[in-house]
Amino acid sequence: MDRLVLWNIDLTLVDVAIVTREAYAQAFREVTGRPLVKLAPAAGRPDSEIIFETLAVNGIPPADHHLPAFIDALARAFAERRKSLRKQGRALPGAAESLAAVAGLDGVVQSVLTGTIKANAVHKLRAFGLDKHVDFEVGGYGEEVYPKATLLQVAQGRARERYGYAYDSATTVLIGDSVRDVQAARIGGAAMIAVASGRSLPAELREAGADVVLPDLSDPAALVTAITQLTGHRRAG
Incomplete structure (x- = not known):
């Protein structure tokens, strides 16, 4: 297994913003006793x-105990709403087909590099049947207090331990929709395929340094070609 493909989740594979905000509001009230403004x-x-x-902009000085309490509350709130994900959210066009197409590549491991906490990441993908080809054990998640570039390196290390291969910038591809994703790839050590399905414009993604910019995931063949080209040099060597 000598290719590592890491996926961002929100606005790359799914859009579940309504459920996410509702879960945050419930968790905020549970932790602080106040409504989320x-x-x-x-x-x-x-x-x-x-x-x-969020704590700061709502006038609550953050303290060390807030993070674990909020993460636990957020996981519970999201789990309570997991049946609403399909009704109030959606898988983005081509997401399922793209995951399946990438799974067909030789020697590929797929996981996630996401700001979402692990429990909620699983719910988000499972709700739309997008979890089949994803190894969640080697991903990087939002409860880990690291910059996303560092999380990328953490994911590479986890994949190395699990699959016995030293993944680096020549064998790792990050797929995401934001300028921050591109920056994480550049700093953390991965090729970057940007998908302009989020809030960042194609020109912004290119300027940030994305290796490839796709309009969306509606052409899985183009995605597979890009991954093959970006990781082909090391494999050929």
Whole structure:
């Protein structure tokens, strides 16, 4: 297994913003005893960062005990709403087909590099049948208080331990939709396929340094070609 493909989840594979906000509101009230007035921006950011900033912008000085309490509450709130994901959310066009197409590549491991906490990441993909080809054990998640670039390296290390291969920038591809995803790939050591299905424009993704920019996931063959080209040199050697 000598290719590692890491997927961002929100606005790359799925859009479940309504359920996510509802879960945050419930978790916020449970932890603080107050209603959520403002949720911090989420694009390309881990839940740990969103939690601390959300507390701050709602006038609550963040403390060490807040993060584990909020993560537990967020996991419970999301689990209670998992049956609403298909009704209030959607898999983005081509997501299922793209995951299946990438799974057909020789020697590929697919996992996630996401700002979402692990329990909720599983719910998000499982709700739409997108979990079949994903090894969640080697991913990087939002409860881990690291920058996303560091999480990428953590995921590479987990994959190495599990599959016995030293994944690096020549054998790792990150697929995501935000400028922050591109920055994580550049710093953390991965090729970057940006998908302009989120809030970042194609020009912004290119300027940030994406190796390939696709409009969406509606052409799985183009995605597979890009992955093959970006990882082909090391495999050929």
